[in-house]
Amino acid sequence: MLTKRIIPCLDVRKGKVTKGVRFQNNQDLGDPVEMAAAYSEGGCDELVFYDITASAERRPIDIGMVEAVAKAIHIPFAVGGGISGLDDMSRVLLAGAEKVSVNSLAVATPAIIADGAKAFGSQCIVLGMDPVKTDDRAKCPSGYEITVRGFRERTGLDALEWAKRAEGLGAGEIVVNSVDADGTRNGYELELTRLIAVNVGIPVVASGGAGVPEHLADVFTKGAADAAIIASMIHTGEYTIRRIKDRLIESGVPIRKKW
Numbered sequence: 001m002l003t004k005r006i007i008p009c010l011d012v013r014k015g016k017v018t019k020g021v022r023f024q025n026n027q028d029l030g031d032p033v034e035m036a037a038a039y040s041e042g043g044c045d046e047l048v049f050y051d052i053t054a055s056a057e058r059r060p061i062d063i064g065m066v067e068a069v070a071k072a073i074h075i076p077f078a079v080g081g082g083i084s085g086l087d088d089m090s091r092v093l094l095a096g097a098e099k100v101s102v103n104s105l106a107v108a109t110p111a112i113i114a115d116g117a118k119a120f121g122s123q124c125i126v127l128g129m130d131p132v133k134t135d136d137r138a139k140c141p142s143g144y145e146i147t148v149r150g151f152r153e154r155t156g157l158d159a160l161e162w163a164k165r166a167e168g169l170g171a172g173e174i175v176v177n178s179v180d181a182d183g184t185r186n187g188y189e190l191e192l193t194r195l196i197a198v199n200v201g202i203p204v205v206a207s208g209g210a211g212v213p214e215h216l217a218d219v220f221t222k223g224a225a226d227a228a229i230i231a232s233m234i235h236t237g238e239y240t241i242r243r244i245k246d247r248l249i250e251s252g253v254p255i256r257k258k259w
Helices: 032-042 063-072 086-094 104-108 111-120 159-169 190-197 213-221 241-250
Strands: 005-013 016-021 024-030 047-051 077-080 099-102 125-133 144-148 153-158 173-177 204-207 227-230
Touching: 005 032, 005 204, 005 241, 016 032, 024 032, 032 047, 032 063, 032 241, 047 063, 063 077, 063 086, 077 125, 086 099, 086 111, 099 104, 099 111, 104 111, 104 144, 111 125, 111 159, 125 159, 144 159, 153 159, 159 173, 159 190, 173 190, 190 204, 190 213, 213 227, 213 241
Parallel strands: 005 047, 005 227, 047 077, 077 099, 099 125, 125 173, 173 204, 204 227
Antiparallel strands: 005 016, 016 024, 125 144, 144 153
């Protein structure tokens, strides 16, 4: 059985790690390079960095930060935010990242997924999606609509249809970040995560809502996720990655130990 992955997420704004609830009322928490190094040493399996205002501000990602992080850690990491094309993908990968996450760009230009997969391999291309619940089943039969630009714009795209299309275009992984659960620490959106996970053949990463280790156990079992992103529960110091993994192992979830 494949082990489940634990992936701390560092949302970066103006050079600082920040966290809020549904991208609102954000508070700065620390230096991204220092936090990345600490989590890497603490036993996480991968890391993900999002420059959360790059797309909204229509500017490129901070390559200097990517290079600094690559030198400070010894695990794979993905980078998203401010990616405008193949050249940006190439710069991010050459700076030391293993994966590039595209979200708003992929919605606007779906061919970037296929182009990126062809140029760098599907394993390097991650589709990030930010679905929100909707009652408009005529437009979105799954009950979830894709948003872009940091939850700021609804697109009319059905989340499940978009996931399947992205897989067909060559995406190697999908991060499903629930708009409704983001930052709440009330648990992942299990229905949404499972909906995507059981209908695509590539790994699905759950994101948004983790507050206690039991939430991860639920999303790995009930939500069928291959990996889970965590943020607030470790950024606050309430939990360590080791403690989370120990609790998951006690629950029977296959987890890779690093100590």
